Amino acid sequence: MPVHNSEIADKLNETADLLEIKGENQFRIRAYRGAARTIESLSQDAAQMTEAGKDLSELPGIGRDLAGKIKKIVSTGTFPLLDRLHKQVPAGLRDIMKVSGMGGKRVKKMFEALKVKNIDDLKTAARRHEIRELEGFGEKIEQSIIEGIERMETAKPRMPIAVVDEIARPLLEYLSREKKVKNIDAAGSYRRRTETVGDLDILVTCKQGSQIMDRFTKYENVEKVVSQGNTKSTVLLRSGFQVDLRVLPQVSYGSALVYFTGSKAHNVAIRRIALKKKLKMNEYGVFKLPSGRRKKERRIAGKSEKQVYQTIDLSYIPPELRENRGEVEAAKKRKLPKLIELDDIRGDLHVHTARTDGKYSLKDMVEAAQRRGYEYVGVTDHSKKVRVAHGMDKKRLREEIRAIDKLQKKVKGITILKGIEVDILEDGSLDLPQSVLKDLDFTVCSVHSKFKLSRKKQTGRVLKAMDNAHFSIFAHPTGRRINEREPYEIDIEEILRGARERNVLVELNAHPHRLDLNDRGCKTAKELGVKIVISTDAHAAGDLDSMRFGVGQARRGWLEKKDVANTRNLKQLRRLLKR
DNA sequence: GCCGTTTTCGGCCCGACTGTTTTCAGTCG
Numbered sequence: 001m002p003v004h005n006s007e008i009a010d011k012l013n014e015t016a017d018l019l020e021i022k023g024e025n026q027f028r029i030r031a032y033r034g035a036a037r038t039i040e041s042l043s044q045d046a047a048q049m050t051e052a053g054k055d056l057s058e059l060p061g062i063g064r065d066l067a068g069k070i071k072k073i074v075s076t077g078t079f080p081l082l083d084r085l086h087k088q089v090p091a092g093l094r095d096i097m098k099v100s101g102m103g104g105k106r107v108k109k110m111f112e113a114l115k116v117k118n119i120d121d122l123k124t125a126a127r128r129h130e131i132r133e134l135e136g137f138g139e140k141i142e143q144s145i146i147e148g149i150e151r152m153e154t155a156k157p158r159m160p161i162a163v164v165d166e167i168a169r170p171l172l173e174y175l176s177r178e179k180k181v182k183n184i185d186a187a188g189s190y191r192r193r194t195e196t197v198g199d200l201d202i203l204v205t206c207k208q209g210s211q212i213m214d215r216f217t218k219y220e221n222v223e224k225v226v227s228q229g230n231t232k233s234t235v236l237l238r239s240g241f242q243v244d245l246r247v248l249p250q251v252s253y254g255s256a257l258v259y260f261t262g263s264k265a266h267n268v269a270i271r272r273i274a275l276k277k278k279l280k281m282n283e284y285g286v287f288k289l290p291s292g293r294r295k296k297e298r299r300i301a302g303k304s305e306k307q308v309y310q311t312i313d314l315s316y317i318p319p320e321l322r323e324n325r326g327e328v329e330a331a332k333k334r335k336l337p338k339l340i341e342l343d344d345i346r347g348d349l350h351v352h353t354a355r356t357d358g359k360y361s362l363k364d365m366v367e368a369a370q371r372r373g374y375e376y377v378g379v380t381d382h383s384k385k386v387r388v389a390h391g392m393d394k395k396r397l398r399e400e401i402r403a404i405d406k407l408q409k410k411v412k413g414i415t416i417l418k419g420i421e422v423d424i425l426e427d428g429s430l431d432l433p434q435s436v437l438k439d440l441d442f443t444v445c446s447v448h449s450k451f452k453l454s455r456k457k458q459t460g461r462v463l464k465a466m467d468n469a470h471f472s473i474f475a476h477p478t479g480r481r482i483n484e485r486e487p488y489e490i491d492i493e494e495i496l497r498g499a500r501e502r503n504v505l506v507e508l509n510a511h512p513h514r515l516d517l518n519d520r521g522c523k524t525a526k527e528l529g530v531k532i533v534i535s536t537d538a539h540a541a542g543d544l545d546s547m548r549f550g551v552g553q554a555r556r557g558w559l560e561k562k563d564v565a566n567t568r569n570l571k572q573l574r575r576l577l578k579r
Numbered sequence: 580g581c582c583g584t585t586t587t588c589g590g591c592c593c594g595a596c597t598g599t600t601t602t603c604a605g606t607c608g
Contacts, residue, residue, distance in 0.1 A: 027591055031580035063581050101597090103606050138599060188608095201608085232595055234607095244608085246595090264608075271592060276584090282593060 002047040003074045005039050011079050012036035012066075017094050018085040020104030021111075034061035037265045039070070041325045043520050043527075044493075047074040060269070060324075092118025100148040101141070109134065123149055156240050157483050158196035162512030162549055167241060168200055174219060175202065175245075180210035183253055187260035191319045193552030195482060195515045199242040201260045205250045216245045252284040254304035259283035265324035266317075273312045273328070286311045320555035325523075339555040342548050344567040349378035350421065350444050350475065350507065350535030351544075355400055356381040357389035359540040362403055368541035370414045376570050378417040378535075379404060380444045383431040385423035392420070394436045401439060415570055417441040421475060426450045428464025430471070437470035442577045444507065444535070446475035447488065455489035462490065463498045472577050473533050474499060476509040476516040484513065492521055493528075500530050503579050505565050508557075510550025511537045522557020531565045531576060 016032035038061045039046055046056060050071050057067035073079050096107050096119060110116040113134055114125050122145065125131050131142040168186050176184050181204050185191070188201035206212050213233050217225045226234040226242070234244045248256045259267060260283065274281040278289055285302025301311040309316050314331040318339055321327040330336045352358035353365050360368070362379060369377035381400060382391035392400065397420060404416050421444045423431035430437065430445065437443060445465055453461065465471055477495060478487030499506050506525055508517045514537070517525065525532055534550040536543050554564060561567045565576045 025580085028580050030591075034581080061581065065580060101606065105605060136599065136604070140598060144597090199608095227596055229596060234596090260608085262608085268592075272582095275592085280592090284594090 002045060003077060005042055005046055008046055008070055008073055009036040009040040011073060011082055012039065012070075014094065015079075015082050015085060017097055017104075018082070018089045021089050021093050021097070021107050022085075023104065023108055031061065031063075031066070034265075034268075035066045035070075037324070038062055041265065041323055043325070043523050046070060050074050090117040092121075095119050096122055099145060099152055101144050102148065106137075109136075119149060151236075151240070154240065158198045159241065160482050160512045161190065161193060161195060161197055161552070162546070164190055164197040164200065164241075167237065167239065171200075171219065171221075171243065172202065175204065175212065175216060178206070178210060178212050178215050180207040181212060182206055182250065185257060187257055188262065191261045192263065192322055193320050193549075193556060195518065195553065199244065202243065202245045203253070203256055203260055204245065204247055205253050206247060210247075212247060213245070248283070250303065251299065252302045254306070255281070255285045255302040255308050256283040257305050258308050261319050261322060263323050266322035266328070269324045269328045270309075270312060270314065273314070273332075277312060279312065281308075281312075318555065320552060321558065323556075337558050337560045340551060340559050340561050340564055340567065342551045344561045344564070345374075345534065345547055345551065346569060347374045347376035347378070347417075347566050347573070348536050348538065348544055348547065349417070349419065349442070349473065349533050349566055350380050350509070350537045351377055352381055352421070352537070352539045353379060355396070355403075356386070356391055357539060362400075363407060364541055365538065366407060366411060366414065366416055368538075368544055370411070372544055372547075374414060376415040376417055376573065378419040378442060378444075380419040380421040383420055383422040385425065385431040386448050391423075391431075394432060397432065397436055419444060419472075421446055423448050424462060424465040426453070426461065428461045428467075430465060430468055434468075434470060440470070441574070442472040443470055444473045444475045445471050447479055451479060451485075451488040453489070455491055458489055459491045459494055462495055466498055466502050466504050469579055471502075471504055472579075473505045473507050473535075475507045475535075476511075476514050476537070477506060477521065478516050478518075480516055481513050482515065487516075492517075493524060496521075496525050496528050496530050499525075500528050505531050505533050505576065508532050508534045508550055508554055509537050510534055510546045510548075510553070511543070512546055512549045515549065515553045517557070519553055519556035522554055522559050526558055526560075526563050532559060532563055533565045535566070 012032050013036045016029045019029045038059050056062055056070055057064050093107050093111060096102050114130055116122050116125050126142050126146050131137050132139045172184060183205045186200055186202050190197045190200055204212060216233055217228055217235055221237045222235045223238045224236045226236060231247050236242055271281045280287040280289055285299040286308055287297040287299050289297055301307040306316045315334055315336055317327050317331050348369060351365050353362045354360060366377055382389040384391040384393045401418055404418050408416050418440045419442045420440060424445050424447050425431055478490060480487035534554055536546045538544050565573060
């Protein structure tokens, strides 16, 4: 079993935490965190790279020392430094660092002075009012620790972006009703369209004398005001979700958007470029440092994001790409992709109806697709294996085909493509015979059973299914459900290579709980020349709107219009669906 | 521990907010 990048990153981050508790050099700690980020954002397994003889020290933030340590981790599974640290630092101290307001310094002090070794000890010490007696601590810190523990114990995982969307939209609308507000945007990972979002950063510019901070903290869904200042406030909503609001001067709005959109890794990378050009970059602007006779620094950019990037000789980088996964280098060379947009989509190729587990009739779904201006819609109800969804056997699929033919005669301006979401069985065969599949325009093929097969078997199962001449699109390729179910073991790179060889398309399922293929998978697919289909897997008319989340994810995966099959017109699409 | 078209040594992002202080340390993003 190869060591995955996420495991390496976990080990490096843990090392950083333990070093922090020990009070080590902060730059050394930062180096471990930086290396963890680099490893995490690789589109290839570090283990494979090492095996292929690649030198990891060529990666940003990884030097000779860390390259050696990582190599040891992937080849032997051991990390002696971390093992040593485990002997020196009690395991529970790392948990304490997760309590809001507790950093390395405070953890260390409490361990040394009060023998606090875990969260329970911390709780006890706080309740006995021992913490307030320590130098540099007081009543309020003690109280905030108690609250921090409570909040952590009831904390929710990062929320799917669609859920955050429902929180963000009304809140932005509420804030923008304050008359003196000029600009307002939600930044952070929400703006980068990450699949899950941990908190919300809202930026505003407004005229003097605005009451925006008061308006914010008095929002009806605010449960607790964590902090309130003139330019920055933080609240917790009743759902436990944290929202920050920052007020900025107009001249700084662009640089603030860059700064608060992140990602952190992206910001570090572009600030490094600025520094090389003797420029200082922060949320207030890009500044020329004092030199010669001039004693004061001078702002040379900040009003717009475009201007900020221009100043450091980069083309404008769309938020979805800002992950330090090669976008900075591409922007330097003027080689950024022209990302796909929602308007490029001409149809949806994964739609269910009430014939199986959809909520709406065939006619309703087709009309809903029509209202979105689509040129075509692919109807793909389940096959018989999915009993809970009342999957179709051969006979019922024939009925669906006839129903589509009948409806097609009545509707104009949209082509209904006859499809099916057919199960890939354990032996790699499809759930319905060729004799009926051949009468369809296309198939969406998916795994709904036997999730626990070994990586090798699962990969082989899908590749074998792809050999079937009627296999058109591989649906939700890893089967994961965000915050609910881990992906099944499958070698996605081998699957993508297999898809390329067989001219099979791969789905990016836009359902906000799936978003499967993920962003890295999309990028790999693009690099391998595999075409992606973005589909919503709609079970109700309104689900067709999830397309925007799919497009957001596709943009994060560097996909352009040409990489996505359902940006083609019907004629071109039919050609792509043909094997 | 990383990094280098001023450098192989000496830098490393930095500002806001809070609380505990009376000018600053710690945390966070």
